[in-house]
Amino acid sequence: MAEISIRNVAKRFGDFTALHSIDLTVEDQEFMVLLGASGCGKTTLLRIIAGLETPSQGEVWIGGRRVDHLPPRQRGIAMVFQNYAIFPHLTVFENIAFGLRMQKLPQAEIDRRVTRTAELMHIGQLLKRYSGQLSGGQRQRVAVARALAMEPDVILMDEPLSNLDALLRLEMRAELKGVLAESKTTTIYVTHDQVEAMSLADRIAVMNQGRIVQAAEPIEVYRNPAARFVGSFIGNPPMNFLPARKADNGSWQVAGVRFDGPQAEREEIAFAIRPEDLHPAEDGLPAKVRVVEPLGPHVLATCEVEGHLFRAVLDSDIRLRRGDTVKLAPMPQRIRWFDPESEESLQPHR
Amino acid sequence: MAEISIRNVAKRFGDFTALHSIDLTVEDQEFMVLLGASGCGKTTLLRIIAGLETPSQGEVWIGGRRVDHLPPRQRGIAMVFQNYAIFPHLTVFENIAFGLRMQKLPQAEIDRRVTRTAELMHIGQLLKRYSGQLSGGQRQRVAVARALAMEPDVILMDEPLSNLDALLRLEMRAELKGVLAESKTTTIYVTHDQVEAMSLADRIAVMNQGRIVQAAEPIEVYRNPAARFVGSFIGNPPMNFLPARKADNGSWQVAGVRFDGPQAEREEIAFAIRPEDLHPAEDGLPAKVRVVEPLGPHVLATCEVEGHLFRAVLDSDIRLRRGDTVKLAPMPQRIRWFDPESEESLQPHR
Amino acid sequence: MEQRSLPYLLLLPATLFLCVFFIYPFLLVAWQAVSQDGSFTLEHFRTMADHWKFSTAFWNTILLAMAVVPLQLALALLMATLVTRMGAGRDVILYIWTIPLGISDLAAGIIWLAIFEQTGFLNSILSSLGLIDQPTTWLGYQDKATIFIAVVLAELWRATAIVLVILVAGMGLIPKEYYEAAEVFGAGPWKRFVRITLPLLRPSIQTALILRTILAFEVFAVVAALGGTNLPVLMGETYVWQFDLQDRHVAAAYALVILAISIAFTLVFLRTLRVPKEARI
Amino acid sequence: DILFWSTQAKPVEETQAMREQVLSGFSESVDYQASDTGPWLTRIQAELEAGQGTIGLLGGLHGDFTTLADNLVDLSDVDLGGVSVNDTFQQLGRLGTDEQKYLPWMQATYIMAANRKALDYLPEGADINALTYDELIAWMKTLAEETGGPKFGFPAGPKGLKHRFFQGYLYPSYTDSMVTKFRSAEAEEAWNKFKELWAYTNPASTSFAFMQEQLLTEEVWVAFDHTARLAEAFNQRPDDFVAFPAPAGPTGRGFMPVVAGVAVPETAPDMEKAKALAAYMLKPETQIATLRATNFFPVVDVELPDDMPAAVRISGAAIAAMSGAEDANPGLLPMGLGDLGGKFNQVYNDTFERIVLAGQDVRAVLDDQAEALRAIMEEAGAPCWAPDEPSEGACPVE
Amino acid sequence: MTTATATAAATAADIRRPARLLFAATIVLLCAWVLAPIYLLTVNALSSPDQVNAFPKSFVPGFEMGSITFFLQFGGVLRALFNSILVAGITMVLAIGLGAPAGYALSRFEFRGKGTFRIMVLMTRAFPLPLLALPLAVMFIRTGLDDTAIGLAIVHTTLALPFAVLITFSLFSGIPVELEEAAWTLGCTRLQAFYKVVLPLVLPGIAASAVFAFVISWNEVFAAAVLTIENRTLTAFLLQNLDVSPLHLKFAGGAVLVVPALIFIFAVRKYLFAMWGIANR
Numbered sequence A, B: 001m002a003e004i005s006i007r008n009v010a011k012r013f014g015d016f017t018a019l020h021s022i023d024l025t026v027e028d029q030e031f032m033v034l035l036g037a038s039g040c041g042k043t044t045l046l047r048i049i050a051g052l053e054t055p056s057q058g059e060v061w062i063g064g065r066r067v068d069h070l071p072p073r074q075r076g077i078a079m080v081f082q083n084y085a086i087f088p089h090l091t092v093f094e095n096i097a098f099g100l101r102m103q104k105l106p107q108a109e110i111d112r113r114v115t116r117t118a119e120l121m122h123i124g125q126l127l128k129r130y131s132g133q134l135s136g137g138q139r140q141r142v143a144v145a146r147a148l149a150m151e152p153d154v155i156l157m158d159e160p161l162s163n164l165d166a167l168l169r170l171e172m173r174a175e176l177k178g179v180l181a182e183s184k185t186t187t188i189y190v191t192h193d194q195v196e197a198m199s200l201a202d203r204i205a206v207m208n209q210g211r212i213v214q215a216a217e218p219i220e221v222y223r224n225p226a227a228r229f230v231g232s233f234i235g236n237p238p239m240n241f242l243p244a245r246k247a248d249n250g251s252w253q254v255a256g257v258r259f260d261g262p263q264a265e266r267e268e269i270a271f272a273i274r275p276e277d278l279h280p281a282e283d284g285l286p287a288k289v290r291v292v293e294p295l296g297p298h299v300l301a302t303c304e305v306e307g308h309l310f311r312a313v314l315d316s317d318i319r320l321r322r323g324d325t326v327k328l329a330p331m332p333q334r335i336r337w338f339d340p341e342s343e344e345s346l347q348p349h350r
Numbered sequence C: 001m002e003q004r005s006l007p008y009l010l011l012l013p014a015t016l017f018l019c020v021f022f023i024y025p026f027l028l029v030a031w032q033a034v035s036q037d038g039s040f041t042l043e044h045f046r047t048m049a050d051h052w053k054f055s056t057a058f059w060n061t062i063l064l065a066m067a068v069v070p071l072q073l074a075l076a077l078l079m080a081t082l083v084t085r086m087g088a089g090r091d092v093i094l095y096i097w098t099i100p101l102g103i104s105d106l107a108a109g110i111i112w113l114a115i116f117e118q119t120g121f122l123n124s125i126l127s128s129l130g131l132i133d134q135p136t137t138w139l140g141y142q143d144k145a146t147i148f149i150a151v152v153l154a155e156l157w158r159a160t161a162i163v164l165v166i167l168v169a170g171m172g173l174i175p176k177e178y179y180e181a182a183e184v185f186g187a188g189p190w191k192r193f194v195r196i197t198l199p200l201l202r203p204s205i206q207t208a209l210i211l212r213t214i215l216a217f218e219v220f221a222v223v224a225a226l227g228g229t230n231l232p233v234l235m236g237e238t239y240v241w242q243f244d245l246q247d248r249h250v251a252a253a254y255a256l257v258i259l260a261i262s263i264a265f266t267l268v269f270l271r272t273l274r275v276p277k278e279a280r281i
Numbered sequence D: 001d002i003l004f005w006s007t008q009a010k011p012v013e014e015t016q017a018m019r020e021q022v023l024s025g026f027s028e029s030v031d032y033q034a035s036d037t038g039p040w041l042t043r044i045q046a047e048l049e050a051g052q053g054t055i056g057l058l059g060g061l062h063g064d065f066t067t068l069a070d071n072l073v074d075l076s077d078v079d080l081g082g083v084s085v086n087d088t089f090q091q092l093g094r095l096g097t098d099e100q101k102y103l104p105w106m107q108a109t110y111i112m113a114a115n116r117k118a119l120d121y122l123p124e125g126a127d128i129n130a131l132t133y134d135e136l137i138a139w140m141k142t143l144a145e146e147t148g149g150p151k152f153g154f155p156a157g158p159k160g161l162k163h164r165f166f167q168g169y170l171y172p173s174y175t176d177s178m179v180t181k182f183r184s185a186e187a188e189e190a191w192n193k194f195k196e197l198w199a200y201t202n203p204a205s206t207s208f209a210f211m212q213e214q215l216l217t218e219e220v221w222v223a224f225d226h227t228a229r230l231a232e233a234f235n236q237r238p239d240d241f242v243a244f245p246a247p248a249g250p251t252g253r254g255f256m257p258v259v260a261g262v263a264v265p266e267t268a269p270d271m272e273k274a275k276a277l278a279a280y281m282l283k284p285e286t287q288i289a290t291l292r293a294t295n296f297f298p299v300v301d302v303e304l305p306d307d308m309p310a311a312v313r314i315s316g317a318a319i320a321a322m323s324g325a326e327d328a329n330p331g332l333l334p335m336g337l338g339d340l341g342g343k344f345n346q347v348y349n350d351t352f353e354r355i356v357l358a359g360q361d362v363r364a365v366l367d368d369q370a371e372a373l374r375a376i377m378e379e380a381g382a383p384c385w386a387p388d389e390p391s392e393g394a395c396p397v398e
Numbered sequence E: 001m002t003t004a005t006a007t008a009a010a011t012a013a014d015i016r017r018p019a020r021l022l023f024a025a026t027i028v029l030l031c032a033w034v035l036a037p038i039y040l041l042t043v044n045a046l047s048s049p050d051q052v053n054a055f056p057k058s059f060v061p062g063f064e065m066g067s068i069t070f071f072l073q074f075g076g077v078l079r080a081l082f083n084s085i086l087v088a089g090i091t092m093v094l095a096i097g098l099g100a101p102a103g104y105a106l107s108r109f110e111f112r113g114k115g116t117f118r119i120m121v122l123m124t125r126a127f128p129l130p131l132l133a134l135p136l137a138v139m140f141i142r143t144g145l146d147d148t149a150i151g152l153a154i155v156h157t158t159l160a161l162p163f164a165v166l167i168t169f170s171l172f173s174g175i176p177v178e179l180e181e182a183a184w185t186l187g188c189t190r191l192q193a194f195y196k197v198v199l200p201l202v203l204p205g206i207a208a209s210a211v212f213a214f215v216i217s218w219n220e221v222f223a224a225a226v227l228t229i230e231n232r233t234l235t236a237f238l239l240q241n242l243d244v245s246p247l248h249l250k251f252a253g254g255a256v257l258v259v260p261a262l263i264f265i266f267a268v269r270k271y272l273f274a275m276w277g278i279a280n281r
């Protein structure tokens, strides 16, 4: 049982508030991914959970125990640091074995676990090296292996795969997911790779400027962003936003096109659509093409609609050139609406 | 004029050969991206160009000058380090200004450049902080800003955006490209993000185990991998490979399906197709679905074809379940063939 | 949280130790400086200050420290830098350079006296080179300047090793990536030294400076060996008052003066070489 | 074990000789420890303050004991087995009290030594055994001029015993006084003479402590020092060096004996053994052994055997010539000063440093230092001693 | 370019021929500067009294062992040597044992009283020991610590402690806190993290301050002379009166005093520089 519950936690560094009142519960065995802009407080939150930073207010509970006053070692966690923190005076083997030795496991068990996690991380042949003799990605994998070998109740990972190439990453990601699920570990995982987030997460918590904006299942976060920020942050490229002016019959006028929308006591709200939910069609939004970038099977067209940036991911068969104007129609069930002031979602479809 | 030319460079660490005879020319003002698996020698190569590591053999030329015996500072380069190497005793401002002060630029010019690059990297409000007060991504941006501020002839960047969130990254990427093009800088850029590689690179050099396997334009690397490794490394998910047995009329038998193929004096060669170049069709390869992962607009289906791993990226409208068998047809013009021994491409289409 | 009490806990053993074995006897001695037959008086300080040798001893001490300590720091920095740039043989060189560490001030005084004596090694060399035909007097009472230089040299020789080892240990902890970054950004060896080594070495430099300065204010054996009575220093005067003149009160007053200037300089170093918390590695 | 805690016989060779040749004859084993005055005094003071200790017997110079007088055991009841001890010294050992605070142990004095080479430059008609200060100065002048550098040596270093020269030699020879005429016109002349002599003195003298070294290295050719501190020169090269009496001035040939004594602190762990050891130290055989070991002369009546070391023979003859001279003017060690002895010495040292080294005006310095001297004498309340006329109450400084 | 290590290789390009020559010359010169006086000491220790007193002095030893043997023949030399090592050893342990935790606290925590503690530590070094010796001796005699190795070691520890505290402070300041944090999350208590992660990294520096402690104790005469009687240390036993001994014995004594200390430094040399092979981070 290792449910993590963060209650009303805040952290201030002098004048600067890195975290404003965070509330978050991670279920036992859940895989929670933290997503958020650089500097939004992800690392700080992890460090507070690990007990490396004292919260300025609030409580942290792990497995039903209040832990804010416990030292890190008594919290039953393991952590992968953003910049690895590999011990320079120990070999890779000893780095991975470090936590196990602290638990006074028998040597045979240590060997077994070290070898296993090292193999998992594809660093089996580096066990005798020192960190100064490793590449960046290799170091990072040592850091992950070190945490995994602990087989803790809770594992905290701060961008553990950021320095790996796509292929390895894909593989590691799958391995990680498998291993963590098998060992029933509760995981909090910071990443800025949305594909990673989507494919690993049971739930994603999106952070913005020291606040948690939405914590939900990946597809939910992707499809139904709770706030404009989430839509604009998630998705690569992110959601497009256009102003919508109230028209008659509860419908809204967007760039000269009418759409059904939510009931709202506003003159203007925000219309939102993901770039991949667009297709060329006669009744579409008039978009002036600015840049066309090939993305393998698709093209990313960066356009302008009534002076607003507007991106579309289209099939690469469609021929587009700079300066063209195309009509892009959104898939109706994928249109989302946001309040312009609170920036929260106006959800008519549910 | 800052063409970089690397001639027959090798690097050994004791017994271990990190680079085997590398030959690579980067044109003046070219944007070259280095791609390769973790530990393949990218950082080592950059460090040799920068002069931080002495090659065990070979020559390095920059702008027509042989530079192997020059110290780094006389090579006219700037570098972004994989682990940032932000000076802990200096503020962000002074970190960015460091190289400029070395050049004894007037204070006004320093202020101007620091402010400009800091703004570019969105760290304008952090100029008074020390590195200990920055998040990982912020540090990384300081490292990039420090290199950009130098306005060097050659800039070497080792995974400069790896710790940034997707959105910021997208933005930074565009800014970087713009700034570097404008300032006519020759760039070598290490990344493991293929999208980044594709969208930034004039040419991509793919490295494998200390060798350069292919150096060509992005679309070429993507579409016509020079070696099996390139295909298996690039693309997310990467190319699928299946064994092809010689049939009559110069055609090849793959998983019971016949394809036209190259002339080759072999009994068996490798058939290759990218996951996104597949679509369900009656005459397709029979694939047994193992895992289905949603990827936003698409699904990634991990299947098995005659016992071989086989991935397909399909439209999310297609309903698939674990255990189903689907017939997946490759787009004929996208099929590639590789020699099973040399692993090099057999290019019948050109 | 244990965080709060932990530092105090860590300081406790040292503090207790010092209270029993230093503070307590120190207070007894300090009391002697300001008391006569059990009542408070500043008479002893007056006696001390009025003595004709006091200001000479005071300024000699300060001057010596000002000459020796910066030179030592510079020399040790040079040596430490050389050591870090050395490949093979580094251990041997470093060992050689730390040899004077093991030599007491008493022995150092003897060695250097043997060099500067009239029939010493310096004159022996000079005369065998034919540069002089009569042994020159280096340490005569009129040669205050040569005596001063001789003392500086001897101290430089004897006590630079301490600074060296502190600095070498400190330099060993500076990650080399910072040097690489500085190199790439155009810093030559000298600039790297000034802009990277020195600031990152600040805690070590501070330590070395403080310790050396304090020790410099206590110089005695070497000065006495080379300078005899010609170069009175505070520590020597303390001895004289304590044992020759048998006036413990004035001796204690001298000791307090040494303590006071030591603390004054220490405070200066602590201030000027402080590393802000956020700027640490 | 009896711990013999001493400020004498400090040079390692002498310490070793004390242990092996002098104290090995005692019935108990003796741990002879010689140390500088600093540790010596600190240790005994600590034991006295703590009220318990390990030191059985103290050995030191007359001056070393003055501060400790209150805590020393009366030794008048020690059975000396019939040896007759020099009266003057025994008197000094009372430290101005009625009790025998220390027993005289050994004595020495200061004499002159010269390299034979220097004798060639003696002024016309001068008798080396009856030199005057003027002749000495003339001699040194010639030497300095002829040999290219000053050749006189004087132990003016921090460990040198220069104050005894001023107290017991210079002052008596010119003023027939040590204290009373401190600032007299004669004293002024004495200092001026000394300044003259200083001009031909090796300038490095301010770091000299044991003149035997400089004599041996021939840094100086003629020197004034304690007999024990010249011994090595005579022993190593007896044929190269001569000893002769200190020079004479207008008021005679001033000289001063130095006496070392043994005392028992009240904290001695075994009083009887300590006293027995003290008595042993005064036995004639012990005294002769001590002479061999330390070059300090006996304080009891003994017949010296013929096989004494060269230093003893040579300096013994010079001492005899000095005390037997017609114009001999012996003085005594300061008495009754208690713990002001150090400051008393300092007055002379300061006067020397200011007049000779710092080159200050003689008159002014004398006036100044006379005040300090007077204050000390008054604080101590010590009556005059030879060569000053005995006084009622504190010895006056005129 | 055959230089082995990466650092050496990286900087190799910097040091081209004239610079390289200068580099080597400086090293040689500095070695000579350190070694020459030691050499002279040895020459004289191995010469006969006549040779020592001769002028011009000879620069090659006469290989007369007389003076050295004189010292080695002293009864109880071995015992005194043992005492010296014992006392210095205890001092080393005490100084590091008390000093390192304090240095750690100073480097890792911000807390009230930090400045006061630093000053107090420095005071011990800034106050002349001979004055403290009396009250300490009284205390020791009363408590039975007098004339024991531990008692003397305690006094020497007060001398060595400031070194230990300040040097370890500056060393700990050079270790990234993150490494420690990683250790905590891997199940270490603060103490365990300290000795498993921090300690190995600062070992050279710790060794350095241990050497200081050892040497300080080894060379200390005053307290040793006052506080040990039966259990004399070598310095107090043989050599405290070196400066008033004949010249040839001064040199021999100096050599006898120096050699064991040099052997000690040589022995710990590999700890001093043990970690150099491992790059940081």
Ligand SMILES: Nc1ncnc2c1ncn2[C@@H]1O[C@H](COP(=O)(O)OP(=O)(O)OP(=O)(O)O)[C@@H](O)[C@H]1O
Binding pocket: A132, A133, A134, A135, A136, A137, A138, A163, A164, A165, B013, B016, B018, B036, B037, B038, B039, B040, B041, B042, B043, B044, B045, B082, E006
């Ligand atoms: N000092 C060294 N001693 C021994 N091997 C080393 C040393 N430095 C690097 N290597 C090895 O050389 C290979 C190349 O390292 P390099 O740092 O260039 O990799 P990279 O391509 O940058 O990898 P990454 O993407 O993980 O940063 C790695 O296998 C690494 O383990």
Ligand SMILES: Nc1ncnc2c1ncn2[C@@H]1O[C@H](COP(=O)(O)OP(=O)(O)OP(=O)(O)O)[C@@H](O)[C@H]1O
Binding pocket: A013, A016, A018, A036, A037, A038, A039, A040, A041, A042, A043, A044, A045, A082, B132, B133, B134, B135, B136, B137, B138, B163, B164, B165
């Ligand atoms: N010691 C500190 N003092 C002041 N500000 C700090 C300190 N540590 C962190 N911050 C600030 O707090 C904010 C949150 O930092 P944190 O490291 O948690 O970001 P993050 O979400 O992990 O970012 P990244 O993805 O870039 O690693 C940042 O803006 C950072 O500048």
Ligand SMILES: [Mg+2]
Binding pocket: A042, A043, A044, A082, A158, B135, B136, B137
């Ligand atoms: Mg972070």
Ligand SMILES: [Mg+2]
Binding pocket: A135, A136, A137, B042, B043, B044, B082, B158
């Ligand atoms: Mg790398």
